[in-house]
């Protein structure tokens with residue numbers, strides 16, 4: 765398990781030039797399809813839990829909060845407030861355990877056994893999960909001299925472009941130093957705005973599922 769710390773930024777025609785100027789190295793261009801799942805009542809996303817399948821791999825992003833308190837919120841700077849932090853879980857049995865825990869909170873109606881195989885998707889219907897988002901992204905990734913910092917430029921197939929500065933922190937690692945690395949990278953990129961930039965999902969839901977989007981806004985998830 766690791767924590768993904770990231771800051772999104774507006775990406776425009778000059779971004780590639782700026783990346784070149786600051787010595788960023790392109791480490792690849794790839795295309796992937798993301799499919800996101802939730803119950804029809806949005807039980808996961810209303811808890812800020814994001815279950816997705818990308819290239820046949822499952823991933824669950826969860827808040828890093830403990831009892832509603834952010835693990836690294838003490839005296840948070842303005843720059844740090846622009847960063848999101850999510851715990852990333854990629855182990856399928858652990859994903860199923862966490863999802864089942866949410867479902868058990870809602871319906872006290874017993875256990876559903878997890879299926880062990882990555883291909884067997886019967887657990888989705890057992891847990892009442894349906895796909896609510898499906899889109900493809902072309903991603904160009906860059907690294908900086910500073911270790912562990914990755915910059916992604918994403919172009920989603922529904923016509924939205926966004927950049928991300930990202931640092932992966934291994935479990936128990938130093939989130940504060942990740943925030944500082946992101947702040948330095950943002951400085952190099954000349955990011956001045958202090959507005960949070962919308963992620964792909966925000967825009968996708970706004971356009972395709974406005975009632976889901978509105979509910980997440982009402983509950984302050986987005």
Ligand code: V4E
Nearest residue numbers: 772814825848850928961962963964965966985986
């Ligand atoms: C956490 C989250 C979602 C899941 C997708 O997260 P994101 O990092 O935006 O997607 P992507 O494709 O860049 O994943 P990666 O390749 O980095 O793993 S969808 C919505 N959220 C919540 C969220 C939020 N509340 N605020 C911001 C700025 N972003 C995401």
